[in-house]
Amino acid sequence: MTDTTTARAGAARPRPPRRRTKQLSTSMLPRRSRLSVLVFLVPPLLLYGFAVLLPIGQSLVLSLYKWDGISTMRFVGLDNYVKMLTRDDVFWTAFSNAIGYLVICLVLQLGGALLVAGLLTALPRARELVKTLYLLPAVISTVAIALLFQRIYSLEPLGLLNQLLGWVGLEHLQTAWLSNVSTVLAAVSIPEGWRFTGLYMLIVYAALIAVPHELEEAARLDGASWWQTFWRIRFRYIRPVWITTTVMATTYALRGFDIPYLLTNGGPGQASELLTTYMYKTAFVHTDYGYASAISVFIVVECLVAVGLIFLLLRRGDDK
Amino acid sequence: MTPSRTRRRPAALAALTAVVLALAACSSTAGAKGSPDVAPSGQIVPRQISWLLSRPADGGVITAMEKIADEYAKDHPGFSLNLITTPDRPSYVQKYETLAAANKLPELFDTDATPFAQKLASQGRMVDVGALLDDLGLTSTYRQAALNYQRFPDGSLSMVPFEYSSEYFWYNTALFAQAGVSVPKTLDDMPAMCTALRAKGITPIALDGQDQWPLERYWSYHPFRQAGPDYVHKVATGEAHFSDPAGKAAATWLHDLGQAGCFQDGFSSTGYADAQALFTSGKAAVYNIGTWELANLATDALDSNVRGSVDFFTLPTTDGAVTAPDEFVTTSGIGMAVNAQTYDPLMRDFLAFALTRYPEVYAASGALSPTTTVATTIPGNATPLYQKAVDQAENVGAKIAVPWDTQLDPTTNTRLQQELTLLVQGDITPDAFLTTMDAALAENLGD
Numbered sequence: 001m002t003d004t005t006t007a008r009a010g011a012a013r014p015r016p017p018r019r020r021t022k023q024l025s026t027s028m029l030p031r032r033s034r035l036s037v038l039v040f041l042v043p044p045l046l047l048y049g050f051a052v053l054l055p056i057g058q059s060l061v062l063s064l065y066k067w068d069g070i071s072t073m074r075f076v077g078l079d080n081y082v083k084m085l086t087r088d089d090v091f092w093t094a095f096s097n098a099i100g101y102l103v104i105c106l107v108l109q110l111g112g113a114l115l116v117a118g119l120l121t122a123l124p125r126a127r128e129l130v131k132t133l134y135l136l137p138a139v140i141s142t143v144a145i146a147l148l149f150q151r152i153y154s155l156e157p158l159g160l161l162n163q164l165l166g167w168v169g170l171e172h173l174q175t176a177w178l179s180n181v182s183t184v185l186a187a188v189s190i191p192e193g194w195r196f197t198g199l200y201m202l203i204v205y206a207a208l209i210a211v212p213h214e215l216e217e218a219a220r221l222d223g224a225s226w227w228q229t230f231w232r233i234r235f236r237y238i239r240p241v242w243i244t245t246t247v248m249a250t251t252y253a254l255r256g257f258d259i260p261y262l263l264t265n266g267g268p269g270q271a272s273e274l275l276t277t278y279m280y281k282t283a284f285v286h287t288d289y290g291y292a293s294a295i296s297v298f299i300v301v302e303c304l305v306a307v308g309l310i311f312l313l314l315r316r317g318d319d320k
Numbered sequence: 321m322t323p324s325r326t327r328r329r330p331a332a333l334a335a336l337t338a339v340v341l342a343l344a345a346c347s348s349t350a351g352a353k354g355s356p357d358v359a360p361s362g363q364i365v366p367r368q369i370s371w372l373l374s375r376p377a378d379g380g381v382i383t384a385m386e387k388i389a390d391e392y393a394k395d396h397p398g399f400s401l402n403l404i405t406t407p408d409r410p411s412y413v414q415k416y417e418t419l420a421a422a423n424k425l426p427e428l429f430d431t432d433a434t435p436f437a438q439k440l441a442s443q444g445r446m447v448d449v450g451a452l453l454d455d456l457g458l459t460s461t462y463r464q465a466a467l468n469y470q471r472f473p474d475g476s477l478s479m480v481p482f483e484y485s486s487e488y489f490w491y492n493t494a495l496f497a498q499a500g501v502s503v504p505k506t507l508d509d510m511p512a513m514c515t516a517l518r519a520k521g522i523t524p525i526a527l528d529g530q531d532q533w534p535l536e537r538y539w540s541y542h543p544f545r546q547a548g549p550d551y552v553h554k555v556a557t558g559e560a561h562f563s564d565p566a567g568k569a570a571a572t573w574l575h576d577l578g579q580a581g582c583f584q585d586g587f588s589s590t591g592y593a594d595a596q597a598l599f600t601s602g603k604a605a606v607y608n609i610g611t612w613e614l615a616n617l618a619t620d621a622l623d624s625n626v627r628g629s630v631d632f633f634t635l636p637t638t639d640g641a642v643t644a645p646d647e648f649v650t651t652s653g654i655g656m657a658v659n660a661q662t663y664d665p666l667m668r669d670f671l672a673f674a675l676t677r678y679p680e681v682y683a684a685s686g687a688l689s690p691t692t693t694v695a696t697t698i699p700g701n702a703t704p705l706y707q708k709a710v711d712q713a714e715n716v717g718a719k720i721a722v723p724w725d726t727q728l729d730p731t732t733n734t735r736l737q738q739e740l741t742l743l744v745q746g747d748i749t750p751d752a753f754l755t756t757m758d759a760a761l762a763e764n765l766g767d
Contacts (some may be wrong), residue, residue, distance in 0.1 A: 069421030070439055090735075123732060124707040156523070156598075176586025179529075181747050265530070268588040269742040284414040285423075286731040287436060 056300055062293035069287050080294035091295070093270045094278040098302075099252065101189045101274055105253035108193025110246060113200035118230075120201070121208050131205070133200035142239075146262035149191045151179035178264055181271040188260040188272045196252070200245050207241035208234060243314045250306050254299065275299055326336055354368060356444075358452040362665045366398035369667065370426035372419070373405050374412035374654055381482045384681040388674045399670070402426075409531075409654075420445075427662045430654045432726040433472050434557075439655065441478040447658035450477035457671050457740050458691075461679070465720050466652035466690035473553050473727070479655025480675065481690040482682070485610040486713040487537070487649040488632035490617055495522050495605040495629070503633045507542055507573060510636070514582035516604050524580075526604035528595035529587035532737040533725050534573060537608065537649065538577070539740055542570035544648075544721040545638040556727045558765045562757040569638075571750035578744035588741045602626045610651065611688060611709050618706040619699060630705060634712065637723070647717035735760040 064080070066074040084091050114135060120127055137145065142151050152160045155176040164172040169188060177187040211234050235242070257276040260266065266273035266281070281291035375381050383401055389401035404426070406412040412430070420440060431437040440446050449470075453459040459467075463484060465496050470479040496502065499520045501513045514524035528534045543551045547566035554560035561567065577583070584590060584598060599607035600616065600623055615621060617630060635648035658667065683694040686702070688710060696710050725733050739756055742748045748756075 060543075069417060069438070070436070070443065070445075144464070150589065154589070156590070176589065178589035179745065181587040181742070181745070193519050264589060267738060267741055268745060269738045269747065281734060282731075284417065285410070285734060287417055288731065289421075 013175055044055045056297075059293040059296045059300075062290055063297050065290045067289045073290075076290065078283060080134060080291045083291065084294050084298065090270050090273065090278060091275075094266075094273045094275045097185055097270070097272060098274045098276075100185050101192075101260070102250065102253040102306075104186055104189035105193045105256065106246075106249055108190065108265050109196050109200050110242075112193070113204045113245070114196040116197070116201045117205035117208050120205050131198075131202060134201050136198065137195045138199045140195075142258045143262060145191055145195060149187075149259075150178070153187055155179075167242075180270055181268055184264060184272045185267065188263050191263070192253070192256050192259050196249070200249060203241060206236065207238035211237045239314065243310065246310050246314070247307050250310060251263055251303050254303050254306060275302070321332075336339040344404050356660050356663050357454045358385075358389065358445060358447060359668060359689045360663065360665050364396070364665045366393075366396040366666060368400045369428065369662075369670070370402040370403055370404060371428035371430075371656070372426050372597060373403060373428075373430040374407060374409055374416075375405055375430070375582060376407050377405050380682055380685040380687040383685065384678060385674065385679055388677050389670075391457070391677070392670055392673050396666075396670075399666070401670075404765055423661075425659050425661075427659050427667060429593070429650055429657055429659065431657050432654055433470055433479065434726055435729055438472045438474075440657075441472065441476065445660050447660050447663050448476070448478065449480050449658065452658070452668075452671065453477075453675075456675065458675055461691045461693045463690055463692055464718075464736050465650050465716060469650070469652045469720060469722070470655040473556070479657050480671075481655055482651030482678070483612065483651075483653035484688040484690040484713070485612045485651055485653065486634075486650070486709075486716060487610040488709065489607065490599065490607045490609065490630060490632045492599070492602060492626065493629045493631050495520075495602070498522070499605070504636045507545065507636050507638050510582065510669075511573075511580035514577065514580040518581045523584045523598060523604040524582045525600035525606040525608070526590075526595045527583040527587045527608075528590060528592045529583070529741060530589055530591045532741075534608065534725065535587075535740050535744065536724055536733075536737055538574060539570055539736070540721055541635055541651070541725050542573050542638065543567060545641040546570075546637075548642045549719050549722055552722055552724050552727045555727070555761065558761065562761065563754040564579065567754060567757075568750070571753050574740065574743055575746070575750045575753075579747050583661075584761070585743065588745070602629075610649075612653070614706055614709055615686065615699070615700075618703045618709060620701040620703070627703060628702075632705070632709065643719050643721075644717045646715060647719040647721070649721040649723065650713070650716050651720075653745055680745075729764050731764045732757075732760050 063212055064077060066076045066080075071092060116130075120130060123130065153162075153176070155174065158166070158174075160175065165171065165173050175183060178181045213299060215233050215237070216229055219233050224232070256274060257280065260272050260274055261277050261280070264272045266277045276299065279292050279295040279299065282288050282295060286292075330640070371385075372381070380406065385401065386403065389399075393399045406415055413419070416425070416429055416431065417436060419429075420436075425445070431440075437446070450459070462481065466481040466484050467477060468576075470481050471477050495517065499517045500521060501516045504510045504513050517524040540552065543566040546569055547564075551560055551564075555562065555567070562571075583593075584604065587595075590598075596607065596609070596613070596616065598604040602623065602625055609617075620627070622630065634645065637643075637645050658671065679689040679691040679694045683689040684697050686697055686699040686706075688696050689741050698706055698710070724736065728736065736757060739748065739753050743750065743753045
């Protein structure tokens with residue numbers, strides 16, 4: 001977590017020479033301690049390399065081959081990438097769906113989390129109860145959530161959502177939410193957004209209650225409006241936490257798979273197909289492991305680009 | 321050590337390991353060509369054998385095979401049959417293909433006659449079941465339709481059938497009477513039938529759209545009637561196109577079915593049990609399913625309000641059809657393959673015992689045996705429709721409508737299933753559907 005005040009003060013001061021910093025840090029760490037640090041750091045680093053970097057490297061290699069799992073692997077160079085980017089319309093549909101899914105999830109998760117956390121700080125009592133209730137969906141099994149929403153969205157038999165629309169006289173809006181190509185993407189995104197709103201709410205709430213009251217009171221005394229207090233004091237103070245939360249929510253949403261897969265399996269057509277569900281089908285239904293690896297490499301790059309953009313945008317805002 | 325070298329080393333190590341693993345995977349896939357001798361010599365040494373299968377845990381096949389394995393174990397102490405079932409077919413296929421890729425398939429495993437299975441067979445990883453049945457003297461006991469369903473397009477046989485079923489259109493006579501419609505004589509009569517039923521507020525046809533294969537069956541009907549059973553093989557190999565007259569007629573017919581509101585609203589997200597419940601509760605007038613559901617459709621397990629109103633008709637014909645009215649979808653279900661790498665005297669001996677004993681035990685459960693040697697036992701709680709359905713299944717023509725999902729390459733098949741839903745929902749036109757499918761076929765044929 002970066003404190004913006006400290007960062008600015010640091011930027012204003014002349015920086016000490018690098019060599020001096022290095023000498024200081026090494027002299028503060030006796031030889032035996034450095035060995036201890038290495039002993040403790042190497043196993044998790046090896047585990048990380050084995051569990052994360054190795055599969056990525058393996059995918060990268062496999063993406064240059066054509067392989068169905070049982071025949072001899074055939075080197076095809078960049079053909080899988082050429083196919084992905086130029087000949088496969090499903091890939092681009094899945095990519096645009098993934099972006100739509102990401103936007104809906106972020107609005108629900110981050111917007112919802114900020115709203116609920118903000119309201120929670122104003123709640124005089126029963127905060128623990130409200131927090132628990134909001135957190136509950138995060139601990140329910142994914143399959144149960146998928147089944148729940150399948151019933152909620154159903155048209156035949158009439159599900160809860162369509163019943164509610166009927167009760168308030170909006171029968172004309174009743175539809176099969178999971179079969180309608182215009183509504184299905186939102187319909188599969190909402191359960192995912194709803195599920196983790198409570199989790200992010202907790203994180204944002206913890207950051208909000210750490211904002212010093214004196215700052216807000218001083219701002220109010222100076223005549224700051226509610227919005228100015230929120231935007232210039234509260235939000236600015238929680239910005240580092242907000243960046244972390246945004247990164248978490250973005251990468252989770254880009255890797256979202258289970259609920260769309262269970263609810264619609266990417267359908268109808270490709271209306272709710274995401275890159276992840278498409279990659280899964282390509283590997284395990286089409287047994288085209290090379291092409292699936294190319295898609296997985298794209299997902300990794302996509303996540304890295306997204307995280308880079310978030311840092312760039314939010315840090316730039318911070319500098320301003 | 322310079323910082324840049326420090327950074328490069330783990331990356332180089334990861335890349336090297338990835339290459340090694342990839343090459344290892346490559347080398348492990350090259351299988352031996354040629355099926356093993358179906359009558360291997362040597363001593364029978366009892367042990368546990370496993371069967372990876374995709375059938376209901378309490379279904380007739382598993383119940384019968386458990387009983388047979390127990391009987392065999394009495395004479396062969398130390399023998400046991402470990403049944404590992406995954407009834408959900410997509411999950412099963414994933415498991416089976418992953419095990420095949422890892423070269424870890426058990427002694428017995430289920431598979432349809434798919435292009436993937438054909439590759440396994442061509443690598444000599446499956447026993448030649450045709451030769452095995454000949455050697456055991458059992459070939460002539462099987463229904464030809466049951467064996468033909470398991471054959472690859474080249475005519476070779478690598479799977480043993482354990483079931484036999486015909487697919488009918490089950491319908492509610494009371495709802496038909498209420499809407500003033502009769503059984504459709506041709507496929508082209510069906511949109512009008514749906515319109516009449518819809519006008520009375522009745523769901524015309526219950527469809528399990530979630531599993532996708534039931535809608536793909538509808539796709540197969542028109543081409544089967546108009547162009548015969550070979551059309552699907554020709555499409556699968558690129559000799560014919562989706563946009564050929566037979567495919568064009570099928571696309572137009574399905575589009576018409578959708579426009580006439582034939583299927584329940586939101587069918588694409590309706591599962592197997594929900595679709596069946598629509599029919600068995602009397603809400604839907606027609607339900608297309610095989611005789612494997614006889615226990616739910618023709619016994620006292622069926623809702624008493626509907627029980628007396630259920631009948632069935634077989635696949636309607638078309639004008640100028642090249643297949644006979646008694647030829648329609650007749651399947652022998654997913655077949656059982658025998659792993660060539662673990663085939664030994666014990667496997668042969670057990671299969672000889674099991675395949676000889678199986679028809680009698682299986683038919684006693686009320687199911688249709690894939691052989692002609694036994695009569696199906698009609699359960700005590702069956703309605704007269706049960707016997708009628710069994711009799712119809714005993715008298716089918718020579719040509720069978722093969723499900724397309726077992727013939728096409730998996731990528732084209734997935735695309736077909738997806739586009740069919742859009743076609744029936746009216747989200748795309750028949751022309752757009754055909755263009756997309758021909759493009760998908762052309763892209764995937766080379767693979």
